[in-house]
Amino acid sequence: MQKYPGFFSSIISPNRYRNVDSVLVVMHTNVEFLNFLTALAGVARIAGVIPKASSKKFANLDALKKQYPVFDVDRSEILASPDQFINAIDRLIKNERFAIIDMGGYFSHVALDLTKIFDKQIVGIVEDTENGHQKYDALIKQRRSNENLVPVISVARSPLKEPEDSLVGQAIVFSAEAIMRTQGLILLGKRVGVIGFGKIGRSIAFSLLSRGARVDVFDTNPILLASALSLGFHTSPRSEFLRSADVLFCATGNKSLSVADEDLFKSGLHIFCATSSDDELSTCLRYKIDAASASLRTYSCKIDLKDKYVYIHNKGNSVNFVHGAVVDSFIELVQGEIIYSIGSLCDAPRNTISHLPEPDKRFIAENWISHHQYA
DSSP, X not given: OOOOOGGGGGTOOGGGGTTOOEEEEEEOOSSSOHHHHHHHHXXXXXXXXXEOXXXXXXXXXXXXXXXXXXXXXXXXXXXXXXXXXXXXXXXXXXXXXXXXXXXXXXXXXXXXHHHHHTTTTEEEEEEOSHHHHHHHHHXXXXXXXXXXXXXXXXXXXXXXXXXXXXXXXXXXXXXXXXXXXXXXXXXTTOEEEEEOOSHHHHHHHHHHHTTTOEEEXXXXXXXXXXXXXXXXXXXXXXXXXXXXXXXXXXXXXXOOBOGGGGGGSOTTEEEEESSOHHHHBXXXXXXXXXXXXXXXXXXXXXXXXXXXXXXXXXXXSBGGGGGTOOOXXXXXXXXHHHHHHHTTGGGSOSSSEEOOOHHHHHHHHHHHHHHTTOO
């Protein structure tokens, strides 16, 4: 009988996964992944692990490769050569029935083609993040009537993910201040802007407030902006918001900044992102970062503009990975939901995004609390 590590043993029933032979996984491979992959390997063969580009430079990929097949491809390569990517998937899955665990919509660019090519083999997709959820939602809305998409289950908006999102926001602020301290700066007394008031943006804003910063919030969603105002945060029109910031945190996952914003930046502005640079920053802005950081070995990239300069840290990627991105055992809540969701894909509908039922989430949470002896 398969022995699953830690808390996972309390929620995994092998019968749930009898229709899934293998799984492809997109994930951050620098922290807190070993028990997750061990549990996942107990329910299906791991056909390939795709390390997220934003965190893989902090990971020990050589150690990972000794245990699992690593498929080292980033989103730009998928977009540039989708046929080559699909051919690689074909070799990895070996005619098996397979599921995909996605993080950030890596597979959204080829999901319709995958459904067509592997219709009898692909069981479905489990998406972990909000920006990935939005990519699949857009794909569903834009697909033609004769195109089909396999079942997609999203955990991005699950209450089980809220502890992780809250801790990620705190970790981002911790890393941002640690980096600024290397330059003789602190957040206290700074005017700080947070773009995006979703779960992570909200956590960033409150964590900044506790450090004595003046926090301004901007979000294109008026409902979220109204929520920020009701909680005591400040806001202003976008141009004024950007002009006033000494420090910016970008937490939208939807191209919050571009080169068109350069004229609005203060000289010496520090910019920190909460997700991958290719989600948060425009292509032109990322080109400038790549050019400026090509020969750097530090986390702080100084970009010279017309008559000023700004700092963009960790090349515009999630800054919390600089210090390990640790969220302790709380990560198991969403990891458990992801594994549990794989077993639900066979019964999930096509051409829509679905979610685990509330009783399943309660079951996962209850077992997690019991395992860690919080009750």
